[in-house]
Amino acid sequence: MLHYAQPIARLISELSKMPTVGPKTAQRLALHIVKMSQESVNQLISAIQEVKEKIRRCSLCNNLADRDPCLVCSDPERDRSTVCVVAEPKDAAAIERSRGFKGMYHVLGGVLSPLDGIGPENLSISLLLKRMEEGTITEVILATNPTVEGDATALYLGKLLQPLGPKVSRLARGLPTGADLDYADEITLARSLEGRRDL
Amino acid sequence: MDSSSIPSPEGWDLRVLEVTLVELLHLELENFRNLSRVSRSFPSGLNLVTGPNAQGKSNLLEALFLLSVGKSLRAHREDDLIQWGAPFARIVGRTALRDGEQTVEAVLERGGAFGIRKTLRINGTHCSRLSQFVGRTPMVHFLPSDLDLVQGEPFRRRRYLDVLGAQLHPDYLRELQSYQKALRERNHLLRTDPRESLLQSYEILLAESGSRITLRRAALVERLAPLAARFHREFTQEVENLRIEYRPSIELEEREANLLVEAFLREFARSRGQEIVRKTTLTGPHRDDLAVFVNGKDARFFGSQGQQRTASISLKLAEAGLMEEEQGDPPLLLLDDILSELDRARTRSLLAHLPGSRQILITITEEEKIRAMFTGPLSTHVIRQGEILAC
Numbered sequence A: 001m002l003h004y005a006q007p008i009a010r011l012i013s014e015l016s017k018m019p020t021v022g023p024k025t026a027q028r029l030a031l032h033i034v035k036m037s038q039e040s041v042n043q044l045i046s047a048i049q050e051v052k053e054k055i056r057r058c059s060l061c062n063n064l065a066d067r068d069p070c071l072v073c074s075d076p077e078r079d080r081s082t083v084c085v086v087a088e089p090k091d092a093a094a095i096e097r098s099r100g101f102k103g104m105y106h107v108l109g110g111v112l113s114p115l116d117g118i119g120p121e122n123l124s125i126s127l128l129l130k131r132m133e134e135g136t137i138t139e140v141i142l143a144t145n146p147t148v149e150g151d152a153t154a155l156y157l158g159k160l161l162q163p164l165g166p167k168v169s170r171l172a173r174g175l176p177t178g179a180d181l182d183y184a185d186e187i188t189l190a191r192s193l194e195g196r197r198d199l
Numbered sequence B: 001m002d003s004s005s006i007p008s009p010e011g012w013d014l015r016v017l018e019v020t021l022v023e024l025l026h027l028e029l030e031n032f033r034n035l036s037r038v039s040r041s042f043p044s045g046l047n048l049v050t051g052p053n054a055q056g057k058s059n060l061l062e063a064l065f066l067l068s069v070g071k072s073l074r075a076h077r078e079d080d081l082i083q084w085g086a087p088f089a090r091i092v093g094r095t096a097l098r099d100g101e102q103t104v105e106a107v108l109e110r111g112g113a114f115g116i117r118k119t120l121r122i123n124g125t126h127c128s129r130l131s132q133f134v135g136r137t138p139m140v141h142f143l144p145s146d147l148d149l150v151q152g153e154p155f156r157r158r159r160y161l162d163v164l165g166a167q168l169h170p171d172y173l174r175e176l177q178s179y180q181k182a183l184r185e186r187n188h189l190l191r192t193d194p195r196e197s198l199l200q201s202y203e204i205l206l207a208e209s210g211s212r213i214t215l216r217r218a219a220l221v222e223r224l225a226p227l228a229a230r231f232h233r234e235f236t237q238e239v240e241n242l243r244i245e246y247r248p249s250i251e252l253e254e255r256e257a258n259l260l261v262e263a264f265l266r267e268f269a270r271s272r273g274q275e276i277v278r279k280t281t282l283t284g285p286h287r288d289d290l291a292v293f294v295n296g297k298d299a300r301f302f303g304s305q306g307q308q309r310t311a312s313i314s315l316k317l318a319e320a321g322l323m324e325e326e327q328g329d330p331p332l333l334l335l336d337d338i339l340s341e342l343d344r345a346r347t348r349s350l351l352a353h354l355p356g357s358r359q360i361l362i363t364i365t366e367e368e369k370i371r372a373m374f375t376g377p378l379s380t381h382v383i384r385q386g387e388i389l390a391c
Ligand SMILES: Nc1ncnc2c1ncn2[C@@H]1O[C@H](COP(=O)(O)OP(=O)(O)OP(=O)(O)O)[C@@H](O)[C@H]1O
Pocket: B032, B033, B034, B035, B051, B052, B053, B054, B055, B056, B057, B058, B059, B060, B079, B080, B081, B082, B083, B084, B337, B363, B365
């Protein structure tokens, strides 16, 4: 970005480090920020700072939260016997939006992907096993995306969990192959939660 | 296209795509290899693409076939398809369907994480997945290297089955893609982290996906066999008998998917130790082959070069024949340089059997060779230095 004043070039370079933001988008965002009012800029800065200060991992379910345990984990109304295992916080959010699920979550923080160097150790699996040991969980729903990575992760967890006794099921494939959970519309998602099948 | 029909282990979505090509009407090219700018209509029947060597004849057919499967079977790297020094290449085809017309478009741009970005569109709608694009414009591409289909390595014959399978059933392509992904993951684990619990997760995926591919290929070969046999008899004036047999990586006694999955799993369990030593997966569709017999003898090992090449042509014609049987319309035939390899009798006989296809593009350096033998409607497109001359 040689053609911009140094502070703008710096902002463009920072923004283009974001996922899905290419150099063109970064440029457009930066120039937009230049035009924003001081107040809006302050709000943006404080929102970013607040996220960094307040958001942490829930020590029970590994979801992102501003308190520990998180809202779901501390809600007495939720069904503690059923755990829905998802890859990322966005997947838990998508299922919450569908309002079809009243159990608990467990967020793995990724999926198995040997080619990218991601193995079981990189996922929050030991925390899940610790929760299983407490004995209140009787059903586990594996809700990873129906991709090769998501399926391999579900199969791996299924083998690990089954000897511990709970009913283990996989989200029914009401979703198009290769689709992301957070792209699925809420009706499809609610339906596939109902239609889950035993592993 | 119905993207929600997920193949289940019990069955395959056997619906054939309904929209099929009836005819190519018009082709537009921009910066595709040495073809800087082409805008050309193609009538029905036989289209001769002629001109001296290295003028762009094969490139024209390659561009057309890319509209069929979204890939080139000829290029080593996709960015080779873009004209040297140009930022992008664009291919737009207008085709006549049984009811209406269809526009198929492929754009290749330099840049991005993989060095190239590809955009495929049908009637202006972006196809985010290859399986939404493939099969909408059925074609059979006969490359000079296809003359080695019978004599060459097994991967060529697997690719032959796959290109056909993918054009007939979008599920087949999706299945192949996930199979290949899972295979790469497992092979990587075999090299770097061969823990049984991890390997097994991928074995289940490979077994499920592999059994569906195996059954599909078996069904394809079953349908191809009589067609290939018939073409070959006609083609050799009843002198030669052609028989093809699917050689899957695993005994195919059971045609039921569930039992085949079990068989794959047993095979993985049996050979896992050896696979860890050899650092690669030894069973699965990636080890399949197609055996070709001429007059009862395995043509790959005992056929003369002429017999192998003739059998290769029969296989490609069977591919076109099966597409016509399944879809009701003949695919567009793209024949690159195959006539230069045949003697007069076989050329004459091939030409006599082509007109089952409504539209054919043939590249040839000396068009007189065909004109003398072919009496049907015929149009000529002369290519010089990347341009089609007006005529
Ligand atoms: N990316 C590219 N940009 C520009 N030119 C290219 C590119 N790729 C290939 N070419 C050129 O295209 C030319 C024509 O190739 P093509 O294979 O179509 O010839 P042809 O007419 O089929 O010749 P033949 O009769 O020998 O088969 C080649 O000379 C090659 O150098």
